[in-house]
Amino acid sequence: MTAASARRSESEVAGFSASPQLAQALQQIVVELVELHLQGKQAHWNVVGHNFRDLHLQLDEVVDDAREAADTIAERMRALATCPDGRSNTVVATTTLPRSRRASRV
Template identity: 45%
Template sequence: MAAWPVAGLDDATAEKVRTLLQERLVALIDLQLTLKHVHWNVVGPNFIGVHEMLDPHVETVRGFTDTVAERIATLGGQPIGTPGHVASTRSWDEYDVRRANVETHLKALDAVYCGLISDHRKVMEELEELDLVSHDMFVEQTEALELQQWFVRAHLANADGELPG
């Protein structure tokens, strides 16, 4: 099925933008599932604080996936969000922490956020030249993801506000 023409974007640019968005869609779907996994499997004395913190994070990321998928469709593409596609096209290892304490999960989740935010920033740089509408969408998402990472890090920080090594 051919893509719909996009006003103001040549076909090659629109395709490049759709490809970048699809890669980010996969990452956001993976993050959404990972956050829910941590929500279900975190244990220990601070369990309830982390458990309750993560549901709003899941909902925020779920909104991002919808926004990115709809942007792909708006640009004439076909967003793919099936589990098989996500698993087969991601370029990072699966989150491998199962039931574990708060610190173990949050350290692993902090690493997930580092990778995802870094990749979002790289895509933002590319989109600044290709499509300012998509660029602005990622600026807003990155701001929210950094805030979520700050919440995770605040749970990990010691009394001096330093993160464990």
Template identity: 45%
Template sequence: MSTQKHVLQEAGTVEENSLRLERGKAEQIVEALNADLASTYVLYHQLKKHHWNVEGAEFRDLHVFLGEAADHAEEAADELAERLQALGGTPVSNPVNIAETAPVEFEGDDVYDVRTSLEHDLAIFGDNIESLREHVELAADLGDHATAEILREVLVQVEEDAHHVEHYLEDDTLVTPEAAEK
């Protein structure tokens, strides 16, 4: 570990940016992006957990889908972090700070049946969708159209992945506990 003590920028601060967005507006957007970044990381880790633990008749399809959805979340997190850094902010990166900043909660370390796991994923997808929509509007209202566009692109992928989860949860897929008892 480095013994260097020179801090270039303190976490949680917003400096002037070369994008010519005034600091007060940048601070609001950075705060919103950090919340989205933290939520995206919570979703990423939960999707990876389910990717590793999925079992059952549709194992292969779900394993692949959950891996791809986790990759999408990781890509989104990178986009969000890079944008908030360009705005003069510091991306939330410490696992404790991510958990504290995220408006969503990780389901925990217990392993659930696949239907319950997907329901938990869908809940986070839904919360993230609502937050992204609000933050698209915030960025646009503050005149940061580039951030609004980045958030729209992230939103499209999050909505698509959520829609796939909805399909997996339809009654004609994934044996339900009631059906298994018959």
């Protein structure tokens, strides 16, 4: 079976919605990715020291990847008839990531 033949048609998936457990799990992932994006950008702005440039560029990659992944998952959630919530108050209230530190010295 090829990947193309394994795909379902739009009519086969029309009306499909995520279970509450799946919606909750996807929502938590979106929250963590939004928080990772924000903490990564905070670190990016404040990194100092000898290896500043390399770490600065690596943090840009982490930030971009987290932002893109959050967007992809949020769009998938909408396709599954559930609403992603990436508002700041939701992220603060539900993230499991530890708070970021101040400036990073390398």
